[in-house]
Amino acid sequence: MTRAILCSLLLLTLLIGIPLPASAQDQKVLATVNDIPITSFDIDARIHLWDLMGMNAKIPNARKKALNAIIDDIAKIAEAKKYRAEATEKEIQARLDRVAQNLKTDSTGLKAKLKKLGVSMSAMRQYLEAQIAFNRILSGKYKEKVEVSDAEVDAKFAEIKGQINGQLAKIKADPRMQPI
Template sequence: MTNTLRNRFLGLAALAICTTIVAAPASAQQVVARVNGDPITAVDLAQRLRLLQVSGGGKAATRQAALDELIEQELKLQTARRYKIEVSEAEINQQLASIASRVGGDIAAFGRQLQGAGLSLSSFKRKIQADIAWNGIVRGKFQSRLQVRERDVTDAIRAKGQNDGTAYTFTLRPVLLVVPNGSNPAVYESRKREAEGLRARFQSCDEGLQLARGLRDVVVREQLTRSSADVGAKQREILESTAVGKLTPPDITSSGIELFAVCNKVAGKGSVAETDMRQQMMGERISDEGKKYLRELRRQSSIQIL
């Protein structure tokens, strides 16, 4: 199995682990802590310990570290209820679709993957709901402290010696050569060669996508629009270097071999460095204010470790 495929599977495992098992036995529902009366169960604790272990590169996490995360999660949910913040199903699904795309599928496929592992999609959605609500709480409560001035962005870019690359908006069509779950590495390599053959013949989106649809077990997904700021540095470099009407190099995912047809590329205002730095600085400020607010909530709350 290639390193890329292994990393994709680990990513899926990490996402799945943080959900709750659908039908755990009653004994496993033992309460290990209460936050203002709301319970944290032994199942919650075991799942969070495993999640921390996976995200920590295999290093075992402490029980206290897992409990701290779960306590803070409960405080976030309780605060959202107190402020009467409601997160719509559309918002949850949008975030879920983003997560699913990173592991090579859509919401339905991701849900089947979770269900096949005996995990609950609804509990995963609840976690997303808490994260979205908390982000809104922090942004609203500490709005004046989160402002990022243009001068701060410029100074930070200069301090890091970054280049002001052009920001683009990409119009993409994902193309997936399906590989059944459980297939051995040789099947993936064979499909990857097919993808390279398609890439060599792909000359435009109009004709190339029709060509792709005529191949065995190939799915052409709906059009996506992504900006340079929406993607990581590696994928941004790939998209910027791929000509309009061409396919990106094939990538191994948990669902098969994926390529992206670059159907349009439009230069935007500002630069990649400015956009990235502004988002980074905003994210750091939101994180800092959120941590301080959580410490305050913990001091004011009734927390029992059983």
């Protein structure tokens, strides 16, 4: 019994000393936003997503910009939930269909392209959800309600028509407009 425990401990210490495979190293957590970890894998996926969508992912500091973009997306989604302006599943699916159409493929082809680049469908959905939600927040915040009655429209139209008729009368009365 004691020998089995010692063998187990020895095996455990040997395993701890073994370096992690590359795929495990890619999962290194770089930041945590609202209890959501952002890993190196997420950063690479965002850069590949930008490549797929035709954005210039080869920009200087692309990894830093990708990290900031993911942080922003998480914050946008959280803010949308706060204002109850989050994107619906139907809106996200419609946007996915539009992305697929722009890439001259269908949803199955889009999934295949994403998988080939190492981008998960959930990363794509998060990206689109953040865009939709943030647009909804901005439009709600800066949307102006303009209410004009028919009488106000008619009055403004009459005013403009009167100004035009006055200018037309001045032009016709100008001596330079008289026949020679």
